[in-house]
Amino acid sequence: MNPPLTDVEVRILGALLEKEVATPDYYPLSLNALLAACNQTTSREPIMRLDEDAVIPATVALRRRGLLRQIQRAGSRVTKFEHRLDEDLRLVRPELAVLGVLMLRGPQTPGELYARTERLHPFADLAALEAMLESLITREPEPLVARLPRRPGQKEVRYAHLLSGEPTQAESSGTTEEPAIPTRRAGVGDDRVAVLEQTVEALRAEVAAVRAELDAFRAQFG
Incomplete structure (x- = not known):
């Protein structure tokens, strides 16, 4: 895309793509709703x-x-916004689902995309999603997705959108070991699981603190 979109423009379009399917009753989005969608702390990378x-x-x-x-x-004073990616780029729903998740969460493996696109478009299997990625890579007149070089220690390649131009070095390189392909069942609520894990850890810390205080109290009167 020339000129490339900015990070803010990508986030806006990605948020609109997601909310069109996830919350159709509230789409198009008002400015306040768009701000909230852009600033979500779940299903966003970076925040x-x-x-x-x-x-x-x-x-x-x-x-x-x-x-x-x-x-x-x-009769309404509220201005609302909707994306036109389907019209301007002539994209269908499966393509929009893949592109939207890449726009909101950065480079990902096919397994991650397979799990995270379910709310927007449930692919039949991983092979169907990989075929869609390939069509976006070979798309004419210009590709919308790129396959990134495999990182050291990585078992799988990752894919990134090209709406902001070629991926940066930080996106295409690294040393983190790539996790195994998540199953659909394991990946659907990954953000919710992460929040629950953080909550559990916080509760454990609070319980440990209370126990320490109780032990100290008992020591005073034991």
Whole structure:
């Protein structure tokens, strides 16, 4: 895409793509709803802290490029926003699902994408998703997805969108060992599981602190 989209523009379009399917009753999104979607702490990587001063100019730029539509219905003072990626880039729902998750969560393996696209479009199996990735890589007149070089210690390749241009060195290299392909069942609630794990750890720490205080109290009167 020329010129490449900024990180804020990518986040806006990705959030609109997600909410169109995840919360259709509230789509198109108002500015406040769009801000909340962009700043979510779940299903986002990296987490952003955007405000109106960052989002409004980005929506204007996207509208000028034909990638976003601004709507104000008769009798309403609320301006709402919807993406036009399906129209402008002529993408179908499975393609939008893959592209949207890559836009919101960065480079990922096929297994991660298979688990995380279920809410937007449930692929029949991993092979179906990999076929969709291949079609986005070979798409004419220009590809929308790239296959990244395998990182040291990695068992699987990762894929990244090209709406912001070629992936940076930080995205295409690293030393972290890649986890095994997650199953659909294991990956669907990965964010919720992470939050629960953090909560459990916090509760364990609180219990340990209470036990330490109780032991100290008993020592005083034992």
